[in-house]
Amino acid sequence: MPLVSGKLLFERANEFGFAVGAFNFNNMEFLKAILEAAQEEEAPVFLQTTESAIGYAGIEFLAGMVHAVKDSYKVPFALHLDHGRSVESVLLAIRYGYTSVMIDYSDKPYKENLEVTRKVVSLCSPLGISVEAELGRLVGREDEVESVEEVLVDPEQAKEFALGTGIDALAPAIGTAHGAFKFKGEPRLDFERLRRVKERTNLPLVLHGASGVYYEYVNEINMYGGELKGARGVPDDDVRRAIELGINKVNTDTDLRLAFISTLRRMMSEERRNVDPRKFLKPAMEEVKEVVKRRIRLYGSSGKASLF
Template identity: 55%
Template sequence: MYVNTKDILEKASKEYYAVPAFNINNMEFFHAILDGALEKRAPLIIETSEGAIKYAGNGDIFKGARYFVELVRLFADSVDIPIALHLDHGKHFEYIIAAIKAGYSSVMIDASEKPFEENLKETKEIVKIAHAAGVSVEAELGQLAGVEDNVVAAESVLVDPEQAKIFVEETGVDFLAPAIGTSHGAFKFKGEAKLDFERLKKVKELTKIPLVLHGASSVLPEYVAMAEEYGADLGGAKGVPEDQLKKCVELGINKVNTDTDLRIAFIAGLRKFLKENPKEFDPRHYLGAGKKLVKEVVMNRLEFLGAAGKA
């Protein structure tokens, strides 16, 4: 079933669990994620970045957006779990409009690097356009450090809970990503992860809407080790421990973005297969090895975040 992302997240908020949102760039990742969600009987949120849309459309963002909608809807309409398609980190108006026109379930307007009043104004404009088309909207307050696709920030700026309350009331946004100390990419922390749980608790109390955690991959050591055994250079990669993610869910996070974990698992499976099968050149075989590990990561995330069995 192809559904509005808001429907998935409002249920998660009421029942105190989180739904991982998985980024894709191509068909292989989508198949692996879908298979994992079906096996775990879980609701599913698929995400694409602006870069993924441009890539899928071979430079044409409107074709790219339609490609992802048609791919996801083709499979969603034939299964009995709820599936949504979300635009992650929409920073450019034309990409957000392309996603809305194509039929995405939700879009993110990310003006988090701008002053509060400007962020509020831009978000309010996108909410008006998206809601008129039946599309729900995510926004971000505060800023995450790190690098991911078109998102680059040197340092973190944590969310102000009182501003979050005003922001939600004035924009009508459907779900909010508050910055509480995570970061983008595979190298999230120099030392131990330190998330501001009290700040998160306060934001949930004041906004009372589904909340989103960005920069939330765990960077699982077993997949990092496998990738490095077969030639990858990921030294220093460190993510958010699973116990801290569970604590975030207890305090009100309902959508947990996941991208880096999938990429590392995929490259680990791909490198291992190519090393062990030097004569193999069928892409269905070597890409399949990567897909298998992506599915493992997906099922693990669905289980410990509480989404398994919630379809």
């Protein structure tokens, strides 16, 4: 199936009550792992790049890879700009064939967030490109997305924002965090707040900062010289509960990185005479693929490609 608009993924997920996995990539290995996992699980996915991924690899390479293989897979997928910080970033994504964007002005005053988001919608909607925005702020840092302050979303303001902008999806801050070190104690997601946001907006909702930070990968990284003691993520049961309450897109980045790096560290320790990077990268890519499949099943999107 060809590359599709994020609007279609959001609409189907909202209608049928599941979440589409949104997986970040910045190289060929991650992209291949995500698409192969989606194909095997018969699941729709968002392929995401951040501004820092674009700065690292170049948008012509990232978008070029996706467009080069878009007819090689039978599952629907969208190419999404994650955490776009400016209208210029959105325009660049449009130029290179992205089918979904996020404009993130959540760290700006509410009025500025609303006005800029409305402008982005006016640019993207006529082209069939979906627009995601964020209200509230998540603590933590991941891929140059950083906040030291947590501000949870106001459900009434979310309704006003949705009506005032015409967005296709909203990422409400409900207590998750970016990065591998999400929580100092037990995770505390505000499910009641999430329920009220869904009730008031009826929009597809997006969960950021939702990686599980699985112990086996953290442990392996630490075993082979890493320093990730105390890293913890969102329990799978909490993700399931959030989907039941109206989450329709779940972002996943940290879990893919942990799977990739843990495998690389182990392989480089065990294969000390090897100088062929493919011998390291392929097993790491395969481990990323397994994590993507695991997350797709968690989100309830396995087999949902048949809905498109």
